[in-house]
Amino acid sequence: MTDATASPNTRSLLRLPAEQQFVEEFAELDAIDDRQRPPNWRLSPWAVSVYLLGGTLDNGFEIAPKYFGNRRLIEIAIATLATDRALLLFGIPGTAKSWVSEHLAAAISGDSTLLVQGTAGTSEESIRYGWNYARLLAEGPSRAALVPSPLGIAMEAGKIARVEELTRIPSDVQDTLITILSEKALPVPELGQEIRATRGFNVIATANNRDRGVNDLSSALKRRFNTVVLPVPADIEEEVEIVQQRVASLGLALELPAETPALEEIRRVVTIFRELRGGATLDGRTKLKAPSATLSPAEAISVVNSGLSLAAHFGDGTLNAAELAAGIVGAIVKDPVQDSVVWREYLETVVKERNGWQDLYRACREIL
Known part of the structure; x- marks a missing residue:
């Protein structure tokens, strides 16, 4: 976002989300993007790749590259997200996994903030849902008392959810993702209901090879992801x-x-x-x-x-x-x-x- 378009509040922020920082680029791409867009995607897969990799549009507008490297890897990542299969970005620390994840979510959903940050203390509630306990005690279990996780919000809105440092999350909590990724549903047994995913929903997870052996993914969870390895720069x-x-x-x-x-x-x-x-x-x-x-x-x-x-x-x-x-x-x-x-x-x-x-x-x- 340029100073001309930024509000006084956003200009004082240390770092803007990608969808705000590059709002002009998104507007230019949207204006010339006449290719097919998957359901609930703000841009076509072609335009998403131009946004990530950079290029000059027909009207002369320059799109700055966000990722330098193998074009095919980015194309595979984008194509994966257009299917019902989740994406795992894997590599050594510092190879732009989180950076690529954020920009993919911004370009596809217009929202890169639906994020679960993986740590050793990440709980099931961070992935599934929590409760407003004051309301729960006063009114009993209800949708109004339920506090959705970023994944739950993404499911209902048909957006991309991000899970950072997946292998830092305890294994039993990781497996909470299996039902979400395979059934595209999140059961809420307390209400006898389930949250079902809207078209456009998907998950981008990141993991680094320094965490191998910490909380390795189960074979069942691995099968739900297409893994793209982001390497260090070639030269x-x-x-x-x-x-x-x-x-x-x-x-x-x-x-x-x-x-x-x-x-x-x-x-x-x-x-x-x-x-x-x-x-x-x-x-x-x-x-x-x-x-x-x-x-x-x-x-x-x-x-x-x-x-x-x-x-x-x-x-x-x-x-x-x-x-x-x-x-x-x-x-x-x-x-x-x-x-x-x-x-x-x-x-x-x-x-x-x-x-x-x-x-x-x-x-x-x-x-x-």
């Missing part, structure tokens, strides 16, 4: 482009009074993270130990934004090695013993010897 150029775009977007939202970071600074952060993540330098000549941190594009974005904040408030407004070093070390050294050894070794064998990186080497050494 350094793609990853640099992702970080550059997201840093620019977040910098505008946070109104950081700093200069746009030089592409070369972003490339240095991405290079370090890709090498440590992959266990070897980009040229393949030097094998490296991997730290415990994931070091995904999301962490690279955070490092650059943190550096911009330091430069804006405690520097000269220009991102340099000193500001980058603090964020890089903080992102890599999660275990003060094991990760410190990995980082020192990388610093001495790679950063120190790399042409043009002496400023970064000195800055990192100063904070060790």
Whole structure:
């Protein structure tokens, strides 16, 4: 949402839902979208893919890409949601699973806020329904006393519901989804009724491979999902482009009074993270130990934004090695013993010897 269309209240929000932030793009796509739309979809599957992947419309309007990567994976995800099968986005932390989930829900339903955040404490009520106990005690069980979950609201409205970090949810609570996904119904035995799904309803869940073995999905629940694995960016150029775009977007939202970071600074952060993540330098000549941190594009974005904040408030407004070093070390050294050894070794064998990186080497050494 631009300043021209945002209300005073929304302009003060730190982050808008995708359906509000990109309202102009949705209006332009809706105006030219003459393809078939599944029931209760705000856009056709083709237009949803253009919204996610970006492109230039026939009238010259530019749609900004929300996801950089394999086009086919996004097309499979969208096609899945047009069926009665739920979608599971799977991958390592920081591969834009939640980001893609939000934008898919916004483009399909116009509402990305019907969300269940999975944690070890997520209860059945978060997925099924709860009760207004004051009303329940005063009037007894009734639809008026029932408090629907985000999934229940999505079922009745024919919208997309999102379940984040599905494998963080206890297994017995996970299985509450089986009836919803297979029967498209949510029994309410206290009332002798059930909530039945309206056409357009579906579920997008996310899970990351670091949680394998925590609360693995039952085979019955796995069968209800089509799984799409979102990989890390295929090459350094793609990853640099992702970080550059997201840093620019977040910098505008946070109104950081700093200069746009030089592409070369972003490339240095991405290079370090890709090498440590992959266990070897980009040229393949030097094998490296991997730290415990994931070091995904999301962490690279955070490092650059943190550096911009330091430069804006405690520097000269220009991102340099000193500001980058603090964020890089903080992102890599999660275990003060094991990760410190990995980082020192990388610093001495790679950063120190790399042409043009002496400023970064000195800055990192100063904070060790």
